[in-house]
Amino acid sequence: MTEQVRIKLTRGVPPVESFPTEHLTECAAAALAEYGDVVLQYGPSRGFPPLLDLIAQEETAVPERQVITGPGSLQLQDFCARLLCEKDDLVYVEEPSYDRTLTVFRRAGARVVGFPLEEDGLDVETVEKRLRQGERPVLIYLIPDFQNPSGKVLSEEKRRRIVALAREYGFWIIEDAPYRKLRYRGAELSALFDLAPERVLFMSSYSKLISPGLRVGYVVTPAPLADGLAKMAEDTYINPSYFNQAIVYEFIRRGWLEPHLAQLKSLYAARLDAMLAALEEHMSALATWSRPDGGFFIGLTLRRPVPTDELLARALDYGLVLSDGRGFFANGGGDGFVRLPFCSLTPKECTAAVARLAQVVESLEEE
Numbered sequence: 001m002t003e004q005v006r007i008k009l010t011r012g013v014p015p016v017e018s019f020p021t022e023h024l025t026e027c028a029a030a031a032l033a034e035y036g037d038v039v040l041q042y043g044p045s046r047g048f049p050p051l052l053d054l055i056a057q058e059e060t061a062v063p064e065r066q067v068i069t070g071p072g073s074l075q076l077q078d079f080c081a082r083l084l085c086e087k088d089d090l091v092y093v094e095e096p097s098y099d100r101t102l103t104v105f106r107r108a109g110a111r112v113v114g115f116p117l118e119e120d121g122l123d124v125e126t127v128e129k130r131l132r133q134g135e136r137p138v139l140i141y142l143i144p145d146f147q148n149p150s151g152k153v154l155s156e157e158k159r160r161r162i163v164a165l166a167r168e169y170g171f172w173i174i175e176d177a178p179y180r181k182l183r184y185r186g187a188e189l190s191a192l193f194d195l196a197p198e199r200v201l202f203m204s205s206y207s208k209l210i211s212p213g214l215r216v217g218y219v220v221t222p223a224p225l226a227d228g229l230a231k232m233a234e235d236t237y238i239n240p241s242y243f244n245q246a247i248v249y250e251f252i253r254r255g256w257l258e259p260h261l262a263q264l265k266s267l268y269a270a271r272l273d274a275m276l277a278a279l280e281e282h283m284s285a286l287a288t289w290s291r292p293d294g295g296f297f298i299g300l301t302l303r304r305p306v307p308t309d310e311l312l313a314r315a316l317d318y319g320l321v322l323s324d325g326r327g328f329f330a331n332g333g334g335d336g337f338v339r340l341p342f343c344s345l346t347p348k349e350c351t352a353a354v355a356r357l358a359q360v361v362e363s364l365e366e367e
């Protein structure tokens with residue numbers, strides 16, 4: 001088994017073949033030629049003004065001063081956490097949720113409480129019950145579209161309910177949406193931000209749409225939070241890389257983003273379909289899993305959970321590198337949860353990965 005080439009099912013990275021390198025080369029040259037004086041200098045912390053303007057117009061039609069770009073959205077999440085959370089404040093999250101964000105909130109001193117994910121997203125019923133009982137979270141962090149790590153989507157009805165609760169109880173919603181534009185089929189649902197722009201911080205990123213190495217992410221915030229976030233950014237790194245932001249700006253201005261997204265969608269949809277077909281073939285008796293219409297991940301739950309350490313070690317024997325499922329669970333648990341990132345694997349690798357995973361689980365169940 002050990003001679004097999006290992007297949008990595010760890011982090012959700014885009015494949016190198018997805019990078020529009022030639023176009024980005026042109027954009028980089030244009031960024032220097034056209035905006036050299038600006039992009040090579042220090043600047044205001046909100047980011048490269050033409051990109052701010054473009055995001056303000058195209059994404060959400062808000063005043064430009066409510067848009068803050070940064071070196072990836074994770075850094076901006078860190079600012080949001082530090083701005084909004086005081087020590088021991090309650091933060092609600094989905095369970096499972098994005099592991100790095102859980103770390104960000106904990107580092108900010110928050111008490112992070114997870115709520116189960118149902119087929120149609122967050123268990124809003126339980127959230128509501130806890131609020132009625134008197135709990136007062138400062139914010140709820142949600143990934144409504146093709147959630148990392150589960151692949152699930154928050155239903156339209158639940159989007160409206162959670163927004164109504166945020167208004168009633170006065171908590172913020174962080175809507176983290178890096179996968180929203182990677183919908184391979186089906187109709188887009190409302191952004192929480194559009195339902196309640198005064199309560200929602202909408203975050204996204206060009207990491208999954210163009211390239212993570214450029215480190216360009218953004219947050220669109222309710223007006224009262226914008227200056228505090230911008231100040232925190234200024235005090236941390238003065239300004240994000242205007243050069244990288246100008247590259248992204250040029251890519252969009254030239255009309256290259258939309259055709260690029262279309263290419264990504266057809267590349268990734270084939271990978272998703274290969275993985276779903278392999279799951280159907282090999283895993284039906286062993287696990288249940290989400291069937292997303294987009295994004296990077298399928299979340300799988302073993303019918304008979306095994307201790308994660310044993311699962312990871314056995315997977316390595318079979319040439320499979322898995323993430324530690326426990327990292328996605330705010331309140332413990334996670335044995336038997338496996339995140340399957342499919343975008344960076346070819347359809348053939350997706351099929352092989354699932355076949356190996358089935359062997360791993362069967363071998364553990366036989367013991």
Ligand SMILES: Cc1ncc(COP(=O)(O)O)c(C=O)c1O
Nearest residue numbers: 072073074098148176205207217
């Ligand atoms: C849900 C979610 N939020 C944020 C990020 C971080 O993205 P960025 O590269 O913009 O920092 C990721 C990256 O995988 C993610 O999945």
